[in-house]
Amino acid sequence: MAVSLHPSGAPDPATAALADRVAPSVTLPLRFMLAGLAALFLGMCGLVARPDLLAAYHYNQHIIALTHLFVLGWLGSVVMGATYQLVPVALETRLWSERLARWHFAIHLISVAGMVWMFWVWNMKQVGHFGSLFALGVGLFIWNLARTLRRAPRRTVTGIAIAAALGWLAAAILFGLAIAAYKCTYDSETGLATAVGVRSLVSGLRNLARYMARFDPIAAMHAHAHLGAVGFFTLLIVGVSYKLVPMFALSAVQRPRRAALSLALLNAGLLGAFFSVLLRSPLKPLFALVTVGGLAVYGRELLAILRARKRAALGGAVATFLTGVALLIPVSALALVLSWPGLPLNTFTGQLENLYGVLGLLGFVTLAVIGMLYKIVPFLAWFGAYSRHVGLARVPAFGEMYAARLQRFGRWSYLAGLFVVSAGILASNAPLVRAGALALVLSVGSLLINMGQVLRHWVRPQVGAPLSAQPANVSAP
Amino acid sequence: MTSPALTETAVWNALRRVVDPELDCNIVDLGLVYGVAIDGARVRVTMTLTTPGCPMHESLCAGVQRALLNLDGVEDADVELVWYPPWHPAMMSDAARARIHARFGG
Numbered sequence: 098m099a100v101s102l103h104p105s106g107a108p109d110p111a112t113a114a115l116a117d118r119v120a121p122s123v124t125l126p127l128r129f130m131l132a133g134l135a136a137l138f139l140g141m142c143g144l145v146a147r148p149d150l151l152a153a154y155h156y157n158q159h160i161i162a163l164t165h166l167f168v169l170g171w172l173g174s175v176v177m178g179a180t181y182q183l184v185p186v187a188l189e190t191r192l193w194s195e196r197l198a199r200w201h202f203a204i205h206l207i208s209v210a211g212m213v214w215m216f217w218v219w220n221m222k223q224v225g226h227f228g229s230l231f232a233l234g235v236g237l238f239i240w241n242l243a244r245t246l247r248r249a250p251r252r253t254v255t256g257i258a259i260a261a262a263l264g265w266l267a268a269a270i271l272f273g274l275a276i277a278a279y280k281c282t283y284d285s286e287t288g289l290a291t292a293v294g295v296r297s298l299v300s301g302l303r304n305l306a307r308y309m310a311r312f313d314p315i316a317a318m319h320a321h322a323h324l325g326a327v328g329f330f331t332l333l334i335v336g337v338s339y340k341l342v343p344m345f346a347l348s349a350v351q352r353p354r355r356a357a358l359s360l361a362l363l364n365a366g367l368l369g370a371f372f373s374v375l376l377r378s379p380l381k382p383l384f385a386l387v388t389v390g391g392l393a394v395y396g397r398e399l400l401a402i403l404r405a406r407k408r409a410a411l412g413g414a415v416a417t418f419l420t421g422v423a424l425l426i427p428v429s430a431l432a433l434v435l436s437w438p439g440l441p442l443n444t445f446t447g448q449l450e451n452l453y454g455v456l457g458l459l460g461f462v463t464l465a466v467i468g469m470l471y472k473i474v475p476f477l478a479w480f481g482a483y484s485r486h487v488g489l490a491r492v493p494a495f496g497e498m499y500a501a502r503l504q505r506f507g508r509w510s511y512l513a514g515l516f517v518v519s520a521g522i523l524a525s526n527a528p529l530v531r532a533g534a535l536a537l538v539l540s541v542g543s544l545l546i547n548m549g550q551v552l553r554h555w556v557r558p559q560v561g562a563p564l565s566a567q568p569a570n571v572s573a574p
Numbered sequence: 575m576t577s578p579a580l581t582e583t584a585v586w587n588a589l590r591r592v593v594d595p596e597l598d599c600n601i602v603d604l605g606l607v608y609g610v611a612i613d614g615a616r617v618r619v620t621m622t623l624t625t626p627g628c629p630m631h632e633s634l635c636a637g638v639q640r641a642l643l644n645l646d647g648v649e650d651a652d653v654e655l656v657w658y659p660p661w662h663p664a665m666m667s668d669a670a671r672a673r674i675h676a677r678f679g680g
Contacts, residue, residue, distance in 0.1 A: 187627045344625045345596070347663050407663030407675060408597075476629055479595055486592050487637025494598035508665060564591040564641075 108530025121181055121195045122557075123477040125220050128202055129472060134545060136170025136209075137463075141538045144518075148530035151522050156315055162216035164322075165333035169209045169231070172330060175466050177205070177238055179473055180259070180333070184245055187340045188256050193244035197237050204234035214530065225277040226316065229372040232270045239263045240540055254356045258336020265328025272321045278302045279317075294304075312375055320375035322454070326389065327367050330462045335359065335395050337469075338418070345472065346406035355398045362391030370436075385436035389429040396425070410540065412496065413504040418468025420508060423462040428453065444525065452522045457536075460515055465545060467511075478551045482558035491561025498554050499547040507547070511540035543571055580647035585610050585617055589643050592637040594630060599673050601634060605665025608656065615649035617642050622661045631655075 143163050144151065150160045190323045192198065242263055249256055281302070309317065339356050343349050350356050364389030373381040399422065403411075431453040434492035441447055446547035460463075475495040514536030521529030589607055590600040601607055601621065609620040611670035619638055623631060635653045644666070 146673065183629075186629045186631075189627050340627065343626065476596075480629075480633060483595070484633040484636065487593070487633050488588075488639070488641030489637075492593070492595065494593070494595045496598065 102516045111120050121192045123481040126178035126182035129174045133171050133174030138541050140166045141541050144534035145396045148527040150529040151530045152525045155451050158219040162213050166213045188249040190248040193241050201234045201237040219282040225281050227276050228274050235270050248445050255336045255340040258360050262329050262332040275309050276317050279306045295527050320371050334465050336494045341395050346407040348406040351401035358389050359394040379438045381436040385432050392425050414468050414471035416543035417508050418465050419465025421461050447523050478555035481555045486560050490563050498551045503543045507540045507543035508538050590642040591641045599670045603667040603670035617648050618652040620654045624661050
């Protein structure tokens with residue numbers, strides 16, 4: 098690939114670069130990420146206000162509302178924004194339509210806020226309506242990404258993982274809508290004679306509700322949660338980390354077949370786990386084992402990548418990501434225990450299920466996402482503020498755009514908070530959950546301060562002196 | 575004819591002004607620049623990145639062009655991005671290794 102520039106009458110280098118760019122403009126992923134951070138803070142404050150939600154069984158409207166705030170508002174927003182940014186770059190192609198992605202953001206924001214609110218007040222008809230709007234946004238997201246993936250010059254393990262994650266996301270949303278349809282009370286279609294389309298729709302939803310009635314609602318909710326948490330978030334994290342961890346650690350995937358095996362096991366395990374959870378089948382432990390096997394193979398490949406790295410210390414962002422990945426060990430252990438068919442259905446088992454969800458979503462996925470945020474947001478701000486000054490003036494490195502100490506404080510306070518929340522869940526002790534949640538709020542506060550520092554560079558760039566005399570960060574020529 | 579002000583040393587020094595913000599090290603010491611060719615007022619740089627799909631692709635290529643065009647005697651700057659031979663950390667200079675280890679520990 099050759100890039101040529103002719104100064105006489107030609108565009109500025111930055112303009113030339115823009116013409117060749119593969120990533121969307123920085124404001125697109127940033128708006129998703131800011132919305133996600135706001136949802137995270139709100140969700141943690143929610144846990145402080147209502148610690149009793151985690152100290153009791155999770156089948157109630159408020160914990161479902163809070164879970165959707167974390168899953169769709171926090172994790173969904175950030176992961177979707179990051180996907181718009183990373184997929185074109187990692188797969189060396191262009192986003193199919195940035196305009197469609199902007200529409201997606203507007204729909205996402207309205208639908209998630211509406212869904213969480215309607216879950217909180219338990220208006221399932223409106224949950225269905227906002228959920229349908231959310232599904233429309235996700236449809237745009239999947240369509241846009243699928244078209245982008247088709248443009249990729251080669252098939253990679255990361256590309257395959259992203260494609261599979263998008264498929265599972267679609268399945269999770271459709272199944273979630275089916276659950277909502279089951280919980281709705283629809284007006285009779287006979288009163289809708291003049292609007293044939295609406296009548297058919299209502300009739301179809303009633304039939305769907307009748308079909309869903311054959312499943313245990315709690316099992317259906319658990320099956321839906323696994324589609325989203327394992328199918329979308331876990332597969333995406335695993336697949337993208339096969340690209341990003343070697344990039345940040347100056348290493349390479351050591352055994353591509355092992356990486357592919359981890360994805361195959363995760364997909365096969367999830368498919369079986371979905372049906373065995375939904376049908377309360379005794380085969381649950383088998384598929385849990387297959388899924389955990391996929392994670393174990395992933396862990397082995399990740400260790401091999403890290404052992405072969407050329408960058409001795411990895412920095413706070415990768416450390417946070419790896420801390421999240423390490424939490425897969427207790428999450429996997431809990432998955433194996435909870436899949437056991439002979440497990441007594443008592444209060445403690447219910448609390449173990451709460452712990453499994455919290456360690457999975459607020460532990461593994463959240464820490465992995467926070468780690469990646471510390472890479473992505475500085476890059477976006479840097480790109481917006483400093484890209485045009487590269488080669489002409491001294492510009493900050495990513496690590497200089499935020500406080501490393503605050504980042505360390507955030508990681509440790511998060512882990513401490515998670516530990517205390519976990520203890521509170523196991524003991525069904527609301528004050529203990531609140532104490533842990535307060536530490537989590539502090540941690541998220543430190544994350545917000547650091548992200549604010551990063552974004553300050555975007556608003557007010559701190560460009561150094563022109564590099565006319567001295568080369569930057571240089572050895573003797 | 576090559577401009578008297580334009581020497582290979584000047585070009586390499588200009589390239590050292592382009593810094594990878596992730597590793598906080600210039601692209602020459604990182605071993606990303608494979609070659610420089612000067613033809614009159616035209617400079618052609620052959621370089622790579624640490625990995626295909628590197629997010630810094632646009633910024634670094636445009637930065638190289640800016641740094642070169644900022645030199646006296648350069649009227650045209652080409653950047654050829656190549657993936658062979660693939661970059662390897664062994665291509666870093668001792669100074670780069672020392673800098674990265676000093677910055678990130680190890």
